[in-house]
Amino acid sequence: MRVLIVEDDPLLGAGLRTGLAQDGIVADWVRAAEPALHALSLEHFDLLILDLGLPGRDGLSLLREIRRAGSVLPVLILTARDAIADKVSGLDAGADDYLVKPFDLDELSARLRALARRGRGHPSPVMQVGDLALDTSQRAATLGGRALALSPMEYTLLEALIANPDRVVTRARLEAAARGWQGEVESNTLEVHIHNLRRKLGRERILTVRGVGYQLVCVPGS
Secondary structure, eight states: OEEEEEOOOHHHHHHHHHHHHTTTOEEEEESSHHHHHHHHHHSOOSEEEEOSOOSSSOHHHHHHHHHHTTOOOOEEEEESOOOHHHHHHHHHTTOSEEEESSOOHHHHHHHHHHHHHHHTTOOSSEEEETTEEEETTTTEEEETTEEOOOOHHHHHHHHHHHTSTTSOEEHHHHHHHHHOTTSOOOTTHHHHHHHHHHHHHOGGGEEEETTTEEEEOOOTTO
8 A cells, every 4th residue: 555645744654654654565755745746646555644724725625626637546644633523524524534632553554544445445444356355454365275475575465466356467567556755665576476476376366468568367266
């Protein structure tokens, strides 16, 4: 899962990015509305974490703009504003959830997973293609009912692939899901981890679409 954090507090922004990474959530972080709009125009994100009290242009204004543009990106407001009127304003502006600071990181991660499931139109934490299943609440995968031992990177790539069954996921999107645009990705890193995934899942389950990316498919009889 890849999220964009829009938060002007440097300690909180950096802490969120680090804390979410421990839960397998790749987070990119910007500190104001305009960089957020720029990032959203260029990159794919599964979720947006939005502070309301941003410098210059506030978070509600940003939220209204992206909703006017037709974006259905799930948005969680994370703010110190705890008045009922502020919560109503945020939800009415198009937010999907609202969490007041201070907060528990485990609760935030759980809310993000729930929003991601709803955004995919899949309320269950378990995603399945044939006999391959991935449980996002446990960060665990099984094949034919047997547990798979996956590295954190392999799990992240499998999650991106299984969330888009029978569709090609571009190389750029997989790299961003694994590292974010603010991280460094070596040129052959993706191929190495895809190779390792194929070794564990079966080569025929992940197709290479040359020049585009990769596609997870259901193997007949699985």
